Amino acid sequence: MRYIEPHGHMVSRTTDDYQAMALAGCKAICEPAFWAGFDRKSADGFHDYFCQLTQHEPRRALKYGLPHFAWLCINPKESEDMGLAKEVMALIPEFLKAPNVLGIGEIGLNKNTRNELKIFEAHVDLAVQHNQMILVHTPHLEDKRKGTRLIIDALKAHGKVQPGRVIIDHVEEHTMAEALDQGYWAGITLYPESKASPQRAVDMIETISAQRVWLNSACDWGHSDPLSVPKAAIEMRRRGHSSAAIDRLVYGNPLEFLSQSPKFILPEA
Amino acid sequence: MSKPPSSSNTPSRSRDEVTDAHFMETRAKLLDLAAFLDRLERAVGADDHRVRGLRAALPILLEKDPARVAKILNLWSDPTTAPIEKSDTKAASGVWPKIK
Ligand SMILES: [Zn+2]
Numbered sequence: 001m002r003y004i005e006p007h008g009h010m011v012s013r014t015t016d017d018y019q020a021m022a023l024a025g026c027k028a029i030c031e032p033a034f035w036a037g038f039d040r041k042s043a044d045g046f047h048d049y050f051c052q053l054t055q056h057e058p059r060r061a062l063k064y065g066l067p068h069f070a071w072l073c074i075n076p077k078e079s080e081d082m083g084l085a086k087e088v089m090a091l092i093p094e095f096l097k098a099p100n101v102l103g104i105g106e107i108g109l110n111k112n113t114r115n116e117l118k119i120f121e122a123h124v125d126l127a128v129q130h131n132q133m134i135l136v137h138t139p140h141l142e143d144k145r146k147g148t149r150l151i152i153d154a155l156k157a158h159g160k161v162q163p164g165r166v167i168i169d170h171v172e173e174h175t176m177a178e179a180l181d182q183g184y185w186a187g188i189t190l191y192p193e194s195k196a197s198p199q200r201a202v203d204m205i206e207t208i209s210a211q212r213v214w215l216n217s218a219c220d221w222g223h224s225d226p227l228s229v230p231k232a233a234i235e236m237r238r239r240g241h242s243s244a245a246i247d248r249l250v251y252g253n254p255l256e257f258l259s260q261s262p263k264f265i266l267p268e269a
Numbered sequence: 270m271s272k273p274p275s276s277s278n279t280p281s282r283s284r285d286e287v288t289d290a291h292f293m294e295t296r297a298k299l300l301d302l303a304a305f306l307d308r309l310e311r312a313v314g315a316d317d318h319r320v321r322g323l324r325a326a327l328p329i330l331l332e333k334d335p336a337r338v339a340k341i342l343n344l345w346s347d348p349t350t351a352p353i354e355k356s357d358t359k360a361a362s363g364v365w366p367k368i369k
Contacts, residue, residue, distance in 0.1 A: 113352055240280035
């Protein structure tokens with residue numbers, strides 16, 4: 001089996017996880033910028049984080065033969081302080097030149113506040129100005145449906161966003177079709193509790209769509225499983241899906257989306 | 270017997286096959302749910318919005334509609350549409366706090 005982990009927060013994971021992912025058939029890892037579990041107090045903290053994502057983490061991944069790519073932004077949980085958010089966003093254009101940066105993400109909403117939405121819109125504009133792809137984080141749990149709709153409205157309202165270059169991540173049964181119907185890609189996140197299980201993810205693939213969809217583990221410092229994508233592949237196999245269908249979903253689909261960035265080049269492709 | 274929903278992505282399989290694959294894990298989850306409700310009964314105080322949401326979702330399990338998961342997620346979702354001014358928490362709780 002081969003697969004791509006299109007959304008993993010590897011700065012929070014151990015080298016054992018890199019090894020396990022490589023052993024399971026992982027061929028590349030993409031790491032969006034996110035919340036560290038606490039609020040950073042200054043733009044300098046984000047500068048160091050962006051250095052970690054563009055310099056240190058790719059070297060760590062390479063020890064396991066894994067190409068490492070990154071997405072940059074200030075995440076919605078830290079966007080309430082708009083002064084800080086604008087300072088951090090001013091750092092991003094320089095880092096977009098790094099060879100492993102694929103786009104702007106994971107931007108989006110958390111509690112669906114006005115300030116979060118303003119900073120989301122500013123990121124979308126930054127992405128369009130720099131011709132970058134966009135990775136969207138949709139809110140958690142009871143805030144997801146409302147947040148997904150606000151996000152899709154804002155993307156449409158911008159007027160210059162190409163939906164095929166945007167992935168709406170963390171979709172669930174009540175938001176997936178909405179994202180796909182508007183031409184966006186959809187990401188299903190496999191979490192032990194708060195998002196989808198491998199079983200539910202495969203149900204969504206079977207009943208909603210297997211096109212323009214990727215699976216990811218979003219493994220981070222919380223309760224998460226860096227091997228959940230290959231576990232979903234096993235779930236597909238035991239339900240009788242063909243090897244070709246599995247390969248298309250866990251390798252071909254992320255490859256197709258991510259290859260829209262000229263920087264996403266895999267050694268064996 | 271009702272016909273399965275048509276989807277080109279679903280390999281054909283019998284109900285027995287699905288049951289063989291997923292019954293035991295589902296049985297265990299149902300017992301965990303029952304045990305959680307029992308544990309609540311032994312504790313003092315009233316149900317908060319999360320437990321009210323959980324109880325409100327139970328009848329959906331018995332409906333014939335195959336979109337049970339989406340229905341439950343929608344039931345627990347914030348139904349409002351405008352962004353809020355400010356949030357007093359960063360975290361979501363799992364059920365919209367103002368659920369009836
Ligand atoms: Zn993430």
